[in-house]
Amino acid sequence: MDIGVISVRYGRALLKGATAQQVENEIYEEVQTLLASYMQVPELRFTIDNPMLQRNKKQEILEVACGGNVSELMKNFIALVLNEGREGILLFIANSYISLYRKQKNIIQGKLTTAVPVTPQIEEKMKAMVQANAKGTVEFNAKVDPDIIGGFILEYDTYRMDASVKTKLNNVLTQLKK
Known part of the structure; x- marks a missing residue:
């Protein structure tokens, strides 16, 4: 399946869940922090893509990359992404969420x-x-x-x-x- 299609689906699901819980602004900030972390620390991508690193360690690293004290929805979303083995496209998912959020909020x-x-x-x-x-x-x-x-x-x-x-x-x- 196409990475773009998958990332948009995940981004849309995160936005839908965030909107339902009325935390879309908080998730937007966390996702922007995650993107900034990926840009400022290029090794982050290689670390998260490393198959030898345990899932719980990846979870911890990604939560820190999102700003540390992240929302429950973001914790659950990261866990879902890791469980599905989609951590390699997390950057694309984050960009999709930001694009969809900006479109929704004009x-x-x-x-x-x-x-x-x-x-x-x-x-x-x-x-x-x-x-x-x-x-x-x-x-x-x-x-x-x-x-x-x-x-x-x-x-x-x-x-x-x-x-x-x-x-x-x-x-x-x-x-x-x-």
Whole structure:
């Protein structure tokens, strides 16, 4: 069976259970923490995929990776995933849950990239602008990338506004080469 189909089924089941117990926001935070753990500690994937490691040890490790003091639903879900031997696709399941949760809650991700750090007021204005255009809740991340030289890049949903100096310079160079 396809990994994508399986992960979406597990993600949907977790969201359905979380919604029924009214803990979907808590599970969302735990799943995001799990994803962050996988990104920050690459060895986590190899450890969890290790067939020599006992299931109860994997359970403990995954609970810590979810933030430590996890909800009962998350403990049970991790146990189910481990019992079914699906720990190898846990990362995909987590991504599926996040996507389904965001769709259910009408959450859009926005990202602002600038050459230098911006003030919280400017970041809040950009977030408000995105929220007004997106007609939903916006999870907004600001990132500093000195390589863009100046200006900013704003991204949300399928929209991208590139007002960076780097892009403008590249456009001028392209025009000069013609």
